[in-house]
């Protein structure tokens with residue numbers, strides 16, 4: 001007697017497998033038809049709930065691949081996703097990423113219900129400084145223009161003059177009239193920006209707070225040297241949250257989107273991506289002809305997302321899953337983001 005085949009589940013499993021087949025960036029996790037058959041009922045349920053709720057799912061490139069390829073409507077870095085939040089018009093946004101990103105979505109889509117799968121999804125960078133600590137820093141440098149990296153809380157944004165991303169930080173800082181810049185919260189990115197502006201002949205004094213990303217801070221020049229010795233012709237691609245000595249030893253330094261474009265557009269036998277493993281997984285799925293050698297690292301916060309939590313947040317969000325921001329905070333925190341859109345509209 002042959003087993004009864006559930007056709008929608010089988011079709012969904014085959015769709016998932018086509019997207020996930022080449023993804024091999026987490027130890028012990030590979031994809032086959034059996035695994036995709038187990039996932040398929042859940043992705044089908046989430047996609048049905050999404051339509052019923054008038055919801056969209058925004059997924060950061062660093063979350064689990066079954067979210068990215070199973071249920072996400074938009075996938076990218078925090079800047080790309082914030083632009084989608086701004087223009088989506090959806091009644092509900094499920095933000096599979098970390099909490100500061102969902103806060104940014106709420107700032108830009110105040111009428112939408114914005115939910116997170118896991119409220120514990122913090123960020124070592126965003127959580128490195130509070131609004132009160134920034135107020136104290138500002139008092140020490142009253143003439144400085146305050147520039148916050150988008151990886152910051154709404155409270156920190158509300159104390160800032162302009163927000164930036166890793167893709168537009170140089171152009172925006174170069175355009176600011178002030179010479180003295182107070183840059184929060186990424187100390188390593190501040191150093192990389194300082195060097196790049198010097199190289200461009202832009203005279204700025206950049207004072208930084210002391211945060212780092214626990215993923216990117218852990219890469220080392222020794223790791224690059226070892227990989228170059230093992231893989232002749234290797235191209236090393238790094239994110240600006242990496243330490244300056246790592247940035248200096250890389251072949252290319254750029255935002256998440258720029259890293260993807262570089263790998264896609266470069267003919268080289270091997271690539272080493274110094275960033276979160278999710279981006280490696282995306283390239284394995286979307287550019288399977290590229291040979292990516294190991295070396296990426298996992299963000300524990302991003303990995304707190306999961307399909308079941310996405311489903312629960314969509315179906316009946318608990319209070320802790322819903323992002324709420326007081327009106328006054330929202331009005332102050334959205335201003336630096338709107339200023340960023342004015343200063344770098346095409347990024």
Ligand code: SF4
Pocket residue numbers: 062098122123124125126151213214215216276299300301302
């Ligand atoms: S990868 Fe780094 S910057 Fe991104 S959420 Fe994780 S800790 Fe924060």
